[in-house]
Amino acid sequence: xxxxGADMESAxxxxxxxxxxxxxxxxxxxxxxxxxxxxxxxxxxxxxxxxKLLVEEETECKVGVVLAIINSDSEEVSQVKVESEEKxxxxxxxxVVETENERLKISPIARKKADxxxxxxxxxxxxxxxxxxxxxxxxxxxxxxxxxKKEKVKKEKNGMRQAIAAAMSKSNSEIPHxxxxxxxxxTPALNYLAELNKERxxxxxxxxxxxxxxxxxxxxxxxxxxxGFWLDDEHQISQEIHPGIAIALRKGGLMTPALLDAQNLGLxxxxxxxxxxxxxxxxxxxxxxxxxxxxxxxxxxxxxxxESVYGVIYPPxxxxxxxxxxxxxxxxxxxxxxxxxxxQATIAGDHRATDGRIGAQFLDKLNQFLQKPExxx
Amino acid sequence: MTKDEIxxxxxxxxxxxxxxxxxxxxxxxxxxxxxxxxxSFDFLKILTAMNxxxxxxxxxxxxxxxxTLENMADYFIQGL
Numbered sequence: 284x285x286x287x288g289a290d291m292e293s294a295x296x297x298x299x300x301x302x303x304x305x306x307x308x309x310x311x312x313x314x315x316x317x318x319x320x321x322x323x324x325x326x327x328x329x330x331x332x333x334x335k336l337l338v339e340e341e342t343e344c345k346v347g348v349v350l351a352i353i354n355s356d357s358e359e360v361s362q363v364k365v366e367s368e369e370k371x372x373x374x375x376x377x378x379v380v381e382t383e384n385e386r387l388k389i390s391p392i393a394r395k396k397a398d399x400x401x402x403x404x405x406x407x408x409x410x411x412x413x414x415x416x417x418x419x420x421x422x423x424x425x426x427x428x429x430x431x432k433k434e435k436v437k438k439e440k441n442g443m444r445q446a447i448a449a450a451m452s453k454s455n456s457e458i459p460h461x462x463x464x465x466x467x468x469x470t471p472a473l474n475y476l477a478e479l480n481k482e483r484x485x486x487x488x489x490x491x492x493x494x495x496x497x498x499x500x501x502x503x504x505x506x507x508x509x510x511g512f513w514l515d516d517e518h519q520i521s522q523e524i525h526p527g528i529a530i531a532l533r534k535g536g537l538m539t540p541a542l543l544d545a546q547n548l549g550l551x552x553x554x555x556x557x558x559x560x561x562x563x564x565x566x567x568x569x570x571x572x573x574x575x576x577x578x579x580x581x582x583x584x585x586x587x588x589x590e591s592v593y594g595v596i597y598p599p600x601x602x603x604x605x606x607x608x609x610x611x612x613x614x615x616x617x618x619x620x621x622x623x624x625x626x627q628a629t630i631a632g633d634h635r636a637t638d639g640r641i642g643a644q645f646l647d648k649l650n651q652f653l654q655k656p657e658x659x660x
Numbered sequence: 661m662t663k664d665e666i667x668x669x670x671x672x673x674x675x676x677x678x679x680x681x682x683x684x685x686x687x688x689x690x691x692x693x694x695x696x697x698x699x700s701f702d703f704l705k706i707l708t709a710m711n712x713x714x715x716x717x718x719x720x721x722x723x724x725x726x727x728t729l730e731n732m733a734d735y736f737i738q739g740l
């Protein structure tokens with residue numbers, strides 16, 4: 284069972300998508316596990332044959348438990364990880380919700396609430412196939428509350444908060460951050476998008492955030508020192524760009540799943556992949572690689588009206604890019620004062636790995652790209 | 661189709677696209693995106709779903725006319 288986040292201690296193996304003897308290829312999804320953040324698809328990392336499935340479906344497993352043995356093409360027998368099977372926790376049947384072999388749709392926040400309140404989801408009638416938070420809360424009022432359950436709720440909540448606290452404290456105490464910011468005239472990019480979208484049906488429209496992320500990725504190609512990790516006192520640059528996109532789960536925290544191999548995505552693909560990533564994050568259907576492979580984080584609080592974001596780097600990453608709201612602002616062009624759509628772009632960088640010069644080059648590249656949006660297609 | 665029927669379709673669409681929103685949180689005259697924390701992606705999905713349902717396409721230039729439930733219903737009823 285891979286760790287899918289700093290706060291994850293265990294997860295339920297919901298379903299095997301392969302059987303013993305099946306040939307699997309690198310990147311193939313072989314199982315679905317359920318975590319507090321929703322259902323996550325687990326992929327294999329090398330080609331081979333499934334030798335043995337060690338864990339039954341609907342079993343809760345601690346992080347590190349061996350789930351399967353894969354006979355790798357490159358070695359004789361590669362065990363994914365060897366750990367005592369004692370760690371396998373008794374199946375928690377009350378957490379498993381299935382109707383006619385089809386899993387119920389429920390938002391992660393509603394599922395979390397149900398778990399906290401001890402609500403049996405099978406007793407709730409879904410509306411249009413989806414269970415809503417209000418139903419879970421309503422159901423909880425009809426059942427008697429057990430004091431010990433309440434104790435557990437408090438602890439779990441603190442546990443999750445503490446995991447975030449630990450990661451952020453580690454970041455702030457260990458990573459010497461530097462912060463840079465620049466004002467970017469977004470009028471050319473927005474005009475360009477408006478023209479492009481005029482020709483398109485509503486389904487194919489490109490949102491400003493897509494062109495921004497495309498701009499960030501292309502700028503990172505030119506300043507690769509910001510994309511990667513600081514591990515074992517060493518600066519490791521990643522060739523692949525997997526930006527973690529900060530996605531707020533309304534009322535239920537924050538996740539930063541990776542937009543994988545963003546360097547290979549043009550503007551249309553960036554838009555489509557982002558849209559797909561956001562809906563899968565909200566409905567709880569991410570892949571393990573999307574939870575773990577981030578090489579940098581992009582946070583965009585513009586929808587909430589925030590003008591500049593100075594992020595805290597998520598270790599072991601090297602930087603956080605912050606994108607603020609696009610606002611009408613006075614703007615000087617030559618001798619003329621005019622009004623333009625202006626956005627604050629910021630970067631928080633790890634000073635152990637890079638100096639302000641690199642961060643400045645990155646912001647300058649981003650600005651240049653956004654002045655020539657046709658280059659971002 | 662009456663305005664109330666259109667409002668109900670809009671509410672149903674919002675709840676489908678953002679299942680963690682509760683129906684009673686949707687106010688007639690509040691900005692949909694700000695009050696419900698609907699980001700630009702989900703807002704586009706709502707407009708796409710409404711287009712499929714009613715056949716009315718909202719051009720980008722008209723986004724300010726569909727900012728609240730009330731305004732959105734007015735906009736669609738004129739477009740029908």
